[in-house]
Amino acid sequence: MTGDSTVTGDSTVTGDRAASGASAIIRVVLPAHLRTLAETGSEVELTVTGQATQRLVLDALEARYPVLRGTIRDHATGRRRAFIRFYACEQDLSNELPDSPLPGAVASGAEPFLIVGAMAGG
Amino acid sequence: MTAVRVLVGTHKGAFVLTSDGKREHWEINGPYFGGWDVYHVTGSPADPDRLYASQSTGWFGQLIQRSDDGGRSWQPVGNEFAYDGEAGTHLWYDGTPRPWTFTRVWHLEPSPADPDTVYAGAEDAALFRSADGGKTWQELPGLRGHETAPSWAPGAGGMCLHTIVLDPANPGRMFAAISAAGVFRSDDGGTTWRPANRGLRSEGIPDPDAEVGHCVHRIAMHPSRPDVLFMQKHWDVMRSDDAGESWQEVSGDLPTDFGFPVAVHSREPETVYVVPITSDSLHYPPDGRLRVYRSRTGGHEWEPLTSGLPQSNCYVNVLRDAMATDSLDECGVYFGTTGGQVYASADAGDHWETIAANLPAVLSVEAQTLP
Numbered sequence: 001m002t003g004d005s006t007v008t009g010d011s012t013v014t015g016d017r018a019a020s021g022a023s024a025i026i027r028v029v030l031p032a033h034l035r036t037l038a039e040t041g042s043e044v045e046l047t048v049t050g051q052a053t054q055r056l057v058l059d060a061l062e063a064r065y066p067v068l069r070g071t072i073r074d075h076a077t078g079r080r081r082a083f084i085r086f087y088a089c090e091q092d093l094s095n096e097l098p099d100s101p102l103p104g105a106v107a108s109g110a111e112p113f114l115i116v117g118a119m120a121g122g
Numbered sequence: 123m124t125a126v127r128v129l130v131g132t133h134k135g136a137f138v139l140t141s142d143g144k145r146e147h148w149e150i151n152g153p154y155f156g157g158w159d160v161y162h163v164t165g166s167p168a169d170p171d172r173l174y175a176s177q178s179t180g181w182f183g184q185l186i187q188r189s190d191d192g193g194r195s196w197q198p199v200g201n202e203f204a205y206d207g208e209a210g211t212h213l214w215y216d217g218t219p220r221p222w223t224f225t226r227v228w229h230l231e232p233s234p235a236d237p238d239t240v241y242a243g244a245e246d247a248a249l250f251r252s253a254d255g256g257k258t259w260q261e262l263p264g265l266r267g268h269e270t271a272p273s274w275a276p277g278a279g280g281m282c283l284h285t286i287v288l289d290p291a292n293p294g295r296m297f298a299a300i301s302a303a304g305v306f307r308s309d310d311g312g313t314t315w316r317p318a319n320r321g322l323r324s325e326g327i328p329d330p331d332a333e334v335g336h337c338v339h340r341i342a343m344h345p346s347r348p349d350v351l352f353m354q355k356h357w358d359v360m361r362s363d364d365a366g367e368s369w370q371e372v373s374g375d376l377p378t379d380f381g382f383p384v385a386v387h388s389r390e391p392e393t394v395y396v397v398p399i400t401s402d403s404l405h406y407p408p409d410g411r412l413r414v415y416r417s418r419t420g421g422h423e424w425e426p427l428t429s430g431l432p433q434s435n436c437y438v439n440v441l442r443d444a445m446a447t448d449s450l451d452e453c454g455v456y457f458g459t460t461g462g463q464v465y466a467s468a469d470a471g472d473h474w475e476t477i478a479a480n481l482p483a484v485l486s487v488e489a490q491t492l493p
Contacts (some may be wrong), residue, residue, distance in 0.1 A: 033157060033182055037198065067198045071182040075202045076224065083181040117181045 023049045026057050027112035038065040043112060052107040054086060055098040072115060087114040126448050127192065127490040128456050130464055131160035134482035136175055138193040145454055145468040148477040154196060155187065161228050162443055162486045169237040170490050174256060176227040184226050186256045199256035203244055206263035212246065213275040222246045229443060231286035243283035247274060247300040249312060262312035265298060270317065270334045277301035277337050284442055285341050289348040297366060302337035307366050318366030322355060339382045340442040344391035352394050354384040359396055361421050372421020377408050383445035387470060388453045392420040395455060395471060397440040406437040416471050430474030431465065443486035450491055458484025
């Protein structure tokens with residue numbers, strides 16, 4: 001699925017693409033309940049302009065699927081909900097700063113950005 | 123042809139049970155929102171095809187779902203419940219101040235007159251209102267702004283605003299009940315509030331007859347007599363004849379006066395139902411026998427209703443929002459259990475049938491009478 005949402009954010013990291021304002025396709029994998037809510041498949045592709053960061057990717061995701069607002073980031077604080085995790089390239093990025101650049105393989109679309117419901121509960 | 127629709131919220135989704143007016147055969151549809159906690163599903167008195175559901179999980183937070191076709195299809199609407207202004211603090215379990223934090227919506231109460239107006243009771247305790255069919259929500263901050271609010275503390279289930287009662291005769295009058303703060307009443311449409319707990323006595327708090335701090339589990343009103351309220355408190359079944367100005371205990375001859383739901387017969391305002399539970403530390407029926415108790419005298423004198431209910435080895439609970447009545451000539455009574463059973467009586471409680479046997483733990487039951 002090809003996304004058509006473009007979210008423009010301020011880039012905090014310099015780079016050829018960021019400097020030029022070029023767009024990139026970011027692959028995002030959603031957990032099952034959020035796929036159901038968004039009425040989409042497990043992986044979505046989003047267009048992000050500038051340096052890909054967690055914040056820009058989530059902004060683009062919520063712009064395309066407004067029903068996901070509040071389900072990944074708390075409405076009041078804007079922070080990741082406690083039982084949500086962000087993984088990519090076999091790394092836990094959950095506690096990275098929202099404006100830190102995502103790994104190059106995510107920014108290039110080679111690897112997906114995984115939004116995961118933490119293992120808990122019954 | 124008259125029909126009945128029973129709306130069931132469970133720990134793993136919502137179900138819609140329908141029958142004709144005989145209430146003998148039931149069709150079960152669902153789960154809707156499978157895998158999510160559905161604390162409450164209810165319908166608009168002004169438009170029975172307009173339903174609202176509160177859908178949440180600890181992972182993904184809160185959603186509100188709306189149906190405009192009696193539950194056949196649903197659309198997520200607004201889910202932003204922002205406390206008005208500075209959130210302030212209430213007391214936490216350890217007695218320290220804790221900032222008000224939204225967790226979930228426990229109860230939805232549609233306006234009797236307008237399908238697009240609906241109230242939501244939240245944890246941490248606050249009252250929200252939508253006037254656009256659930257798209258946007260605004261807090262009615264006067265309740266949480268009450269001078270006693272910094273002293274409110276949660277019950278075991280969280281500090282939830284779980285009961286909203288709208289007075290059909292006085293559009294400005296409404297009641298809200300909070301565990302464990304108690305009952306509050308507004309006479310101006312929710313702008314200002316005052317505690318309505320005089321007469322309550324709770325041994326579990328330092329001052330047993332304090333103005334606030336009571337663990338009220340549920341209140342119920344008959345629409346034809348809005349000044350009469352019934353209450354199931356943590357312990358004690360109570361009654362008010364003056365719109366909450368004062369309360370008197372009517373537990374009478376109940377085997378135990380601990381419990382969660384209380385419901386009123388739709389045509390007999392003095393006929394009341396409770397489900398006695400052993401104690402605050404044993405949340406199951408006494409002696410493993412599931413018995414609904416009915417009073418036809420507005421309290422004090424109670425009779426057990428057992429026909430069709432398990433009378434041995436039954437250790438389920440019936441939660442505060444999980445009992446309802448329909449408004450047919452012969453009043454139907456419905457309740458759901460934490461064991462996933464939904465029971466129905468088409469004769470005001472004399473006989474019960476199991477209309478769903480193996481659902482997830484039931485959180486709420488509402489009954490709609492359809493023309």
